[in-house]
Amino acid sequence: MIDSLNSLMGGFAAALTPGNLLFAAIGVLLGTAxxxxxxxxxAMAVALLLPVTYAFDPTGAFILFAGIYFGAMFGGSTTSILLNTPGESASVIAAIEGNPMARQGRGAQALAAAAIGHFIGGIVGAVGIVLLAPLVASVAVDIGAPDYFAIMVLAFVAVTAVLGTSRVRGFAALAIGLTIGLVGLDPISGQARLTFGVPQLADGIDVIIVAVGLFAVGEALWVAAHLRRTQDEVIPVGRPWLSREDLAHTWKPWLRGPFIGFTFGSIPAGGAEMSTFMSYVTERKLSKRPELFGKGAIEGVAGPEAAASASSAGTLSTMLTLGLPTTAIAAVMLAAFQQFGIQPGPLLFVNEADLVWTLIASLFIGLVLLLVLNLPLAPVWAKLLQIPRPYLYAGILFFACVGAYAVSGQPVDLIVLLVIGGIGFLMRRYGLPVLPAIIGVILGPDAELQLRRALQIADGDWSTLVSTPLSIVVYLVIAVLLLLPVIRRALRRDTDEREPAAR
Amino acid sequence: MTVWLRERSELGVSALLLLVGLVVVVDSLLGSVAATSSDPLGPHAVPLLVGALLVLLAVLLARDVLSGGHGEAEGGEDVDLTVPADKRTVLLLAGVLVATAAAIPVLGWPLAGTGLFWGATYALGSRSVPRDPLIAAGVSLTTWILFDTLLGVDLPGGPLMGVFG
Structure with missing residues (x-):
């Protein structure tokens, strides 16, 4: 506890240097935009920045990424409130109550409730990381290859079986990702796999190119095929502020949201989407005026937005302590760690203590910057919504190509990028989720390595995989996740008569 | 028959998964390195498993599609799923990317990038002539200078090197 506080103070000292402050400021501004x-x-933004961050030191790069993550949560709610179409899946809930508020001329209050909610949620979430992450890390510090393998299998199963509507499609996406991850020379035996004699494939397909291809090129092509030709109107808004009466309705949701958000953000159960939804349902249930919900209840903005930022912190803490990515952006950040040769997980707090604590301290700094910037700048941010779409998507393609080219300096990588973008396009067309695919690419090779290492140590005895308490617990969790639909179906059969409308 | 197939175009995804799965299985069966005592699993066990998984998923997906299931196309704020897919735009964009890959070694980044940005805005329906190419050139040149000088990432300058260098 005291150790954590001391480390955090050291982190603040490092995060407050001009260079790191600059990274935090650029991160939150870029993230909000x-x-x-x-x-x-x-996730796309961090993927596009991966090639650039080679030039930075890892600490600066991760401060930048964390700023983008929290900034994007902030910015997403602005779009939701002013233009009924949510910018990120995390801000779908904000549109439900925030947009009606804006239509009634209370857009400024909705923006203020969201911004302060994000600030409180982020701060509570960051405190959560400070208190819990070292604890988890110290418990998990002795984990070996069998445990790492089990945790990675958990990552595969969790993102595939819990999220999305179709499990077959989720697992198909995962298998595609695992296949891409196999291409290249096997690191243990040097055997060429899926290279078909092409020398350029011997090094494998760079994870940056896969991430940029799936997230940026795939998305740009998909939007291009269905580009909305009519733009919704942006509701004009002034400087955000709250009246005393608004505050009376918002302070409790602000304080409740973060706990829901941090919990659901840290487990592989849907990140911010699930968190905001759970917070919304809670606020509607606890409200003294539930009839207002759906027509512009400020509680329905304050709670879920606080939950959204706290869930980002929860996601970060799981990624840092266990190396387990629960959302797309955590997966891309994990790829960034791998690029720098750093292994997230319990040892991170021992091996890279300075980096971790500087990163955590910079979360607090970034959140203060966000609040200071966003309350006065809201009308300016709203103007960004008017950017002509051809420029926006041309820009995404342009930076995707610059990034892919910068990785290797070979024009042929643009063709690889296009092929992977094509895969991303087809996945969006046919409802295959992108997240399992990217997690398969990033964790697949690592999982294979841990599996083979575990068997190597145990002389080929398969029972080594379930030889530790942690691995047994993790496999039990996996079994529950896989069996969940079966259990749910059995339960539903029982309750069908009483609740025909239940989902 | 054609309508039946069009409504079940997802079977194509299933066929692709099957094909990739078979390729992975065959590739790992053809491998020469065997498992050893220091590497009990060997380099081919995991690919074999992934290949088998792909084949299994291809079958399951086909069964799902034939019994009426379908994947939901992804929505988004700029996505209008009520209009049919605009294949021309997508193919144009793909063409622009291929042309850029070919142009980089010859023209260098500033020019190839300008073509890329302008081509993409054109494909996406913008026809503003003095403005589009000017923005494209501005973005491309700024990026090149930023990457080359500030970030130390080497992007070829092409013939323009002489002018700015």
């Missing part, structure tokens, strides 16, 4: 802009989400 990305959150406001349609079509480009935080």
């Amino acid at each position: 990305i959150g406001v802009l349609p079509g480009i989400g935080p």
Whole structure:
């Protein structure tokens, strides 16, 4: 506890240097812009920045990424409130109550409730990381290859079986990702796999190109095929503010949302989407005026938005302590860690203590910057929504190509990028989720390595995979996740007569 | 028959998964390195498993589609799913990317990038002539200078090198 506080103070000292402050400021500004802009989400933004961050030191790069993550959460709610179309899936809920508020001329109050909610949620979430992450890390510090393998299998199953509507399609996406991850020389035996004698494939397909291809090129092509030709009107808005009466309705949701958000953000159960939804349902249930919900209840903006930012913190804490990505952006950040040769997980707090604590301290700094910037700048951000779509998507394609080219300096990588973008396009067309695919690419090779290492140590004895308490617990969780629909179906059969409308 | 197939175009995804799965299985069966005592699993076990998984999923997906299931196309704020897919735009964009890959070694980044940005805005329906190419050139040149000088990422300058260098 005291150790954590001391480390955090050290982190603040490092995060407050001019260079790192600059990274935090650029991160939150860029993140807010990305959150406001349609079509480009935080995962895509970090993927596009991966090639550039080679030039930075890892600490600066992760401060930048964390700023983008939190900034995008902030910015996403602006789009939701002013233009009924949510910028990120996390801000769908904000549109339900925030947009009616804006239509009634209370857009400024909705923006203020969202911004302060994000601030409180982020701060509570960051405190959560400070308190819980070292604890988890210290418990998990002795984990070996069998445990790592089990956790990675959990990551595969969780993102595939819990999220999305169709499990077959989720697992198909995962298998595509695992296949892409197999291409290249096997790191243990040097055997060429799926290279078909092409020398350029021997090094494998760079994970940056896969991430940029799936997130940026795939998305740009998909939007291009269905580009909306009519634009919705942006509701004009002034400087955000709250009256005393608004505050009376918002302070409790602001304080409740973060706990829901951090919990659901840290487990592989849908990240911010699930968090905001759960917070919304809670606020509607607890409200003294539930009839207002759906027509512009400020509680329905305050709670879910606080939950959204707290869930980002929860996602970060799971990614840092266990190396387990629960959302797309965590997966891309994990890829960034791998690029720098850093292994997230319990040892991170021992091996890279300075980096982690500087990153955590910069979360607090970034949140303060966000609040200071966003309350006065809201009308300016709203203007970003008017950018002509051809420029926006041409820009995404342009930076995707610059990034892919910068990785290797070979024009042929643009063709690889296009092929992977084509895969991303087809996945969006046929409802295959992108997240399992990217997690398959990033974690697949690592999982294979851990599996083979575990068997190597145990001389080929398969029972080694369930030889530790942690691995047994993780496999039990996996079994529950896989059996959940079966259990649910059995339960539903029982309650069908009483609740025919239940989903 | 054609209508039946069009409504079940998702079977194509299933066929692709099957094809990739078979390729992965065959590739790992053809591999020469065997498992050893220091590497009990060997380099081919995991690919074999992934290949088998792909084949299995292809079958399951086909069964799902034939019994009426279908994947939901992804929505988005700029996405209008009520209009049919605009294949021309997508093919134009793909063409622009291929042309850019061919142009980089010859023209260098500033020019190839300008073509890329302008081509993409054109494909996406913008026809503003003095404005589009000017923005494209501005973005491309700024990016090149930023990458080349500030970030130290080497992007070829092409013939323009002489002018700015």
